[in-house]
Amino acid sequence: MAKPLLVPTLALAVALLCSLVVHTQGPMPGAVYDRDVKGEKPGPAPRRDLAGIWEPATAGGGIQGKGALAMESCKRDGATGRYVVQQNPPLTDTGYATVDCLKPEIEPPYTAEGLARLKAHKPVEGYRMVPDAVNNDPILGCDPGGFPRIVLHNFRTSEILQTPTHMVMLYKFQKRYRTIWTDGRELPKDPQQPAWTTADRLPPEPRWWGYSVGKWVDDHTFVARTNGFQDDRTWLDNAGLPQSDTTEVEETYHRVDANHLELSIKITDAKLYARPWIALDKLRLRLQSPNLDIQEMECSPSDQKHYYEIFGNNTGLDPDTRK
Amino acid sequence: MKNAVMRTLGVAVGLLTVSVPLLAHHGAAQFDVGKKVIVKGTVTEWFWSNPHCFLRFDAAGPDGQVVHWAVETQSGPNILPQGFSKQTFKVGDEVTVTLEPVKNGRPMGRLLRVVLPDGSALPLAAADGGQAPGNSPQN
Secondary structure, eight states, X not given: OOHHHHHHHHHHHHHHHHHHHHHHHOXXXXXXXXXXXXXXXXXXXXXXXXXXXXXXSSTTTTOOTTSSGGGOSSOBOTTTOOBSSOSSOOOOSSSOSSOOOOOTTTSOOBOHHHHHXXXXXXXXXXXXXXXXXXXXXXXXXXXXXXXXXXXXXXXXXXXXXXXXXEEXXXXXXXXEEEEEEOSSOOOOSOTTSOOSOGGGTOOOOXXXXXXXXXXXXXXXXXXXXXXXXXXXXXXXXXTOOXXXXXXXXXXXXXXXSSSEEEEEEEEEOXXXXXXXXXXXXXXEEEEOOTTOOOOOBOOOHHHHHHHHHHTGGGSSSXXXXXX | OHHHHHHHHHHHHHHHTSOOOOOXXXXXXXXXXXXXXXXXXXXXXXXXXXXXXXXEEEEEOTTSOEEEEEEEOOOHHHHGGGTOOTTSOOTTOEEEEEEEEBTTOSSEXXXXXXXXXXXXXXSOOGGGTOOOOOSSOOO
């Protein structure tokens, strides 16, 4: 071997060996995530760039089981640190398992219709949760969760593909995707009769995931708007907050630095909410290695059926009452 | 007899000091949160799925009758880093399960810890190579 190549070749061999050690030391399969390290100083935010694989930066950061994060009901009591509701309430199949503690100052600003819709929902998470046996959450039968629920509860590992004309959001949960167009098109004018262009000669098509357009408002902030949703079968989150065909969602991505992105969500729907409200306030996301293989998290109706037969349907006082 | 009881209690206390995150697709409405039961039994099914895997096993009840237990875990992707896999259990395995029972008294619950036939236990402790399944919600 020629001497000039010896050093780089040895260096490469050592690097490959180290790489092998690093990638085989984890004794178990499954994704290994990049996490924030104390004292870390990420580089500057790249200009107009959201591309990459993202994961909530703090442990449990994507979990919003109590409801939309910025408006959770029954917050912790400041003095005791305990939730105001009973921690382990008795089981009931006739009403909610936990105290319904709606409080105007910490709840979304429901209209009368919004509140009625909320109360018709029987979620398995949040402060109004019921046993699996009596829930009516559509996604537990593998209906699409839709947008923004995919973000408001189940923000799991997600990848953003960025092209000159659109952003494609690839979501781990239920293995779904959506497209945010950045080619200058406008949102459908009538969200209850949505169609992208008349030139398509397509009939109006409401969507589980809506119609999304977005643009950069500065070099590090991308804002997308979405309307044209299907109907009220989708919920905003796992706590059962209502959504409708007139819901409009504004999502803001702010690239903080080379490793981080912050995501906020604003909900507008005059039918259900008296004023626009913030459902997610700067959820911090961490950029992951481009080598990360996003795991599959598909919802299988046959698997769900088996789960409910063996387990879910038997969790209430009266089995087999799940609607 | 007294020694046996003390040994059992000792094991139970030891097991219960293990802290396991309890996060799932559903909240805790159906579980008797904080209560723990230890049951030794024989595996009849290990169902690998999303959003929950579950383990079924038969155990002797207080009256000698066989009790058919079902305990759930989180989804496959989330318990892989904790040492579980689709091959972890096979029908006929003798296991000892620590579980949080449901409130309605049926032989069901969520799995907190399981001792396998070879004496090893899952989920793995961090010191034994167990990893947190990421910062995403656990399902």
